[in-house]
Amino acid sequence: MKRIMAVLLLGIISLTCLTGFAQAEQKGSLFTYKASASVFTMMINGQEVGTVKSAAKGLAVYDKVVERLLNIHSNKVFVDCDVVFKEAKYNTKPVSSANELAHAIEQVIVVKTNAYAVLVDGEKVCYVEDTGIVQEVLDELKNTQVQKIQQDEKGELQETHIKENITYQPETVTVSQMVDKQALMAIFTQGTEEVQEYEAKAGDTLWSIARAHKIPFSVLKEANADRNIDMIHPGDKIRLTVEKQLVTVVATEKQTEIKDIPYETEVRQDNSLERGRTKVLKEGKKRKKEVTYLITTENGKVTSREVLEEKVLEEPVKRVEVKGTKVPPQPSRSKPGQSSGAVIGSGKGSDVVAYAMKFLGVRYVYGANGPNAFDCSGFTCYVYRKFGINLPRTAVSQRSVGVAVSKNNLAPGDILCFGNPGHVGIYIGNGQFIHASSGSRMRVVIDNLSSKHYQKRYVCARRVLK
Incomplete structure (x- = not known):
């Protein structure tokens, strides 16, 4: 229909051109005509594409461009364009060459096709020619998870499905x-969505980056699960967002494992044995049980682990020990400066740091043991007690706990000891430590070990974690 309109318009324009007259002036009762040479501005969808001597020449170039585009895209496409010619003065509009006109037409011409919008949970994400390729992609995604399960000899695939609702x-x-x-x-x-990244600078820690960008630490940790979060160097690329797949493959599998059954311990009291001493009468023995789980994963990550069946293969053997209750002679009082004898405990440095960071901003009060207020040694005692480690109460006495660590080999969770006066803090990585500051800030804060103030006061570092 649009082409017919263009041809009708061409006929009207051509009729005017054939008479050889384009303008008329009235003088009295007479009309005089002035011959004028005209050209035509060719417009497609409201945009000017060139100047032609006649509409017929413009349409001829247009037809060639359309024919070429249809051949490229097959017969499944069509051209949707409004073509209009407007008369213009020849001396103000240079005529476009056929190549110039064809190139301009290609820039504005609209080639359309019938397609299918792909909707994920009702949200439109893209367009495809055929819904068949969507199913092919979904099958490939499911097959990837199936192959992972089949490669694991313990797993027995139950089913896979797409979590989201895919419609067209x-x-x-x-x-x-x-x-x-x-x-x-x-x-x-x-x-x-594009995953945002941050380039680490000197002194950055995952904690400081999380605070600066107002991101929960757990989210930042998940986004960077492939790196050692205790060791961040200048120039490292830190992901600020978790890359989330648009489509989720849910897979369920049965998995059977042989697990240890821990033995029980029976403790008997013995007043002939000194208090604090124990003696084993009978060693305990672990035994085995067969456990069948129903495991659900989403894109390979375990989201649930349900116990379907437990079968005891052999019962464990109970351990029997006696515990002394006899009160030993009272030991003499230790001299100042002697080691407290604190033992090394178990736990991860990152866990200690994570727990300590929860008290950031809590106020400093001399002699306070927490959790609403701390002094420096009260803070370290409170944090490490969470992990089963009892530290001596004063900053000076904490200089002799655990084992000594050089300043070049510090790891998150180490205790930093300072002098003049005695002070302690917990190393969190990248040259920084958290402590209850008695200075002007009077609260739990993070400081840099490389600052002049703490460089001068630094005495030693102690490690109380295995």
């Missing part, structure tokens, strides 16, 4: 909006 909606769109199978796979597996 027929639409007419431009060819440029369509995606192929490869692009669709990228959309489904990488999502549509």
Whole structure:
């Protein structure tokens, strides 16, 4: 219909051109005509594409461009354009060459096709030519998870399905909006949002980055699960967002494992044995049980682990020990400066740091033991007690606990000891430590070990974690 309108307009324009007159002036009762040479501005969808001597020549170039585009995209596409010619003065509009006109037409011409919008949980994410390629991509995603389960000899696949609701909606769109199978796979597996990154600077820790960007530490830790969060160096790329797949493959499998059954310990009291001493009468022995789990994963990550069945293969043997109750002679009082004899405990440095960070900003009060207020040694005692480690109460006495660590080999969770006066803190990594400051801030804060103030006062570092 649009082409017919253009041809009708061409006929009217051509009629004017054939008479050889374009303008008329009235003088008295007479009309005089002035011959004028005209050209035509060709417009497609409201945009000017060139100047032609006649509408017929413009349409001839237009037809060639359309024919070429249809051959490229097959017969599944169509051109949706409004073509209009407007008369213009020849001396103000240079005539476009055929190549110039064809190139300009290609820039504005709209090639459309019938397609399907792909909706994930009702949200439109892309357009495809055929819904079949969507199913192919979904099958490939499911097969990836199936192969992982089959490679694990313990696993027995139960079923796989797509968590999201995938639907389709027929639409007419431009060819440029369509995606192929490869692009669709990228959309489904990488999502549509770009993962933001931050370049680490000197003195940065994962804690400080989380605070600066107002991101929960747990989210930042998950986004960077592939790196050692205790060791961040300048220039490292830290992901600030978790890459979330647009489509989730849910897989369930049965898995059978042989687990140890811990033995019980029976403790008997013995008043002939000194208090604090124990003696084993009978060693305990672990035994085995067979446990069958129903495991659910989403894109390979375990989301639930349900026990379906437990079968005891052999009962464990109870351990029997006696505990002394006899009161030993009272020991003499230790001289000042002697070691407290604190033992090394178990735990991860990152766990100690994570727990200590919960008290950031809590006020300093001399002699306070927490949790609403601390002094420096009260803070370290409170934190380490959470992990089963009892430290001596004063900062000076904490200089002799655990084992000595050189300043070059510090690890998160080490105790830093300072002098003039006695002071202690907990190392958190990258040259920083957390402590209850008695200075002007009077609260639990983070400071840099490389500052002049703490460099001068630094005495030693002690490690109380295995």
